Amino acid sequence: MAKRSNAKVTTHDVAKRAGVSQPTVSLVLSRNPKARVAEGTRERVIQAATELGYRPNLLARGLVRRKSFSLGLIVPDLKDPFFADVASGAERVASDEGFALLLCDRRGNGSLRHIEALRGRQIDGVIIDAAAAAALPAGALDGLDVVLIDQPDGAWPGVASDAESAGRLAAEHLLGLGHRRFAFMGPAADVHTFRMRERGFVKALRAAGLGLEASLLRRGPATVTGGMESMRALNALSAPERPTAVFCANDLMALGAHKQCATQGVRVPADLSLVGCDDIEMARLVTPELTTVSVPAREIGARAARLLVDPRTVGGVATPRSRMLPVKLVVRGSTAPQQAR
Amino acid sequence: MAKRSNAKVTTHDVAKRAGVSQPTVSLVLSRNPKARVAEGTRERVIQAATELGYRPNLLARGLVRRKSFSLGLIVPDLKDPFFADVASGAERVASDEGFALLLCDRRGNGSLRHIEALRGRQIDGVIIDAAAAAALPAGALDGLDVVLIDQPDGAWPGVASDAESAGRLAAEHLLGLGHRRFAFMGPAADVHTFRMRERGFVKALRAAGLGLEASLLRRGPATVTGGMESMRALNALSAPERPTAVFCANDLMALGAHKQCATQGVRVPADLSLVGCDDIEMARLVTPELTTVSVPAREIGARAARLLVDPRTVGGVATPRSRMLPVKLVVRGSTAPQQAR
């Protein structure tokens, strides 16, 4: 019967109880494959450990092994459902593999402080959004195992979705519905995923012989508020100039745009078709439901964690191939065939 | 100029460079107040540490101090915006105080495994939702500094919102609009906050001489899906039996209900007034916007972390008073005066 004792039990306590030395306990419990331990001894040690409720002190273990069995996760904003999903996926893998996940919400700020704190904790790797990584001073990540959320940048591997396809799928869907006058809204900031979504969208339009006028390219933060403001600007255009379909860099923007249309009496999808990207849970809660491109956010987090946890890829032994996960168009109610005006 | 060296710099390295012994470095850098160090020595040590880019190894420090400067956070589901907010608040405080936040998403499961892992990491405290704590085997939290999210349970302090007032505010708002036929939807599970929201709601109805029939008390998980199903059941009632106003245990349910009404053509608020609870960001994105009771989720997380970080409250020296944070009714578009039928 395992005792749940309050006082901390060490390998020394176990050793005493089993009548062996401390190193022997360590040999048995750390399952060192090259350890030679008699079967009887092994059993006595395990028995004693169980009885005392021994639990290894990972700080001590980390100190000598130079490995802390913990990962850092730096996200731009945990309240963004996309990153909450990423975190959720990363936590799952980390936890399953015996790693702790140290959460850092940079809340839009720089992440140098977080990085330094993580270093002090001797983390085995860090998952960080590419925008944060790019904003760091040179060398800030030296010596760390890094996986980027978003495209790789040469120095570090990254896990991302196929953003260009996302844009293309949105465009092709809207083109197929007969739309000819498009707008795009997204941040100017240097986030690769957003750039690629835009590029994929624009390229598909070009392929159809269409373009995107400057006034129909709205720059703003990829947030609900950003979406509302961009949409307000579009709605302020004179009727012939107004787009009939809008692709938004992510669902938060799209939901903001959606809301703005509702507020201003612009009917979605009758007056305007709207496509988002990410497929966050909320996309199904608005009416009409948001057509969007589904991105496997949890899987992105999970894969990023797995790259850092997998002994075959850590330490650059085998440079992990970066991962580009497929996306899928999800047609819902916010898009409809272009109506004659 | 601080060098960013890849190799780890220890106090020994700093000592050598400054021409002093390792303990002296430790005395200087740990800012031990009772340490007597000559000003010149102190400066040389700091200079050397800066030049070498010294950063303390928190594993080693934790080992000897018996303190890891890290907190565990166990949430039922990170994808629930309420808990994402709690996590965000807790992370902010932890980070500001030099603590790491070890994130555990129990994803609806038991949390014993997570607790054990956190113990091994010698965490200084754990923030856990009360439902998870209650589901743990006896003694599973012994010897830990615990703060519950949700009401305290005698053994541990908790940080929560004034849930009974939330229910009462919702009821009074609806009563003031002339409603007389109410429904409530919420989980049967033993989450104190949800029980108190329900109780506050029912008590306020009673005070007005009204009650809640069994058929108008819908049990279901506090999720979007749960809200949709409960709403479907309510909509299936014959017209005279149907409520004119519904209070939902949280916003996720309310949004599910909101969506279900849109799907079934029940007009909100003309046919049905809807009140949620939490005031998550999404509440403002649906049309009509959701009337709800605002709960300071981030503040809850922040306070919980502060209780565990504050030297005046840790270790039970001064048992921290539990905190009950005020809530506020936010009237939006999902509620309206009762119409004659």
Added chain:
DNA sequence: CATGTGTGCTAATACGTATTGGCAAGCTGC
């Protein structure tokens, strides 16, 4: 000059685990 009194530093040790080298005992083979 002997005695006390701070001051500024260091030697030694502890924290709990992992690892290295080696010792003793039991074999094998000749």
Added chain:
DNA sequence: GCAGCTTGCCAATACGTATTAGCACACATG
């Protein structure tokens, strides 16, 4: 009977920091 091997264990040490006890010195005091 001795060299050589294997097996099973342990002594010693390392990881990087914090802390305790105490040393050497200067200075003041009698």
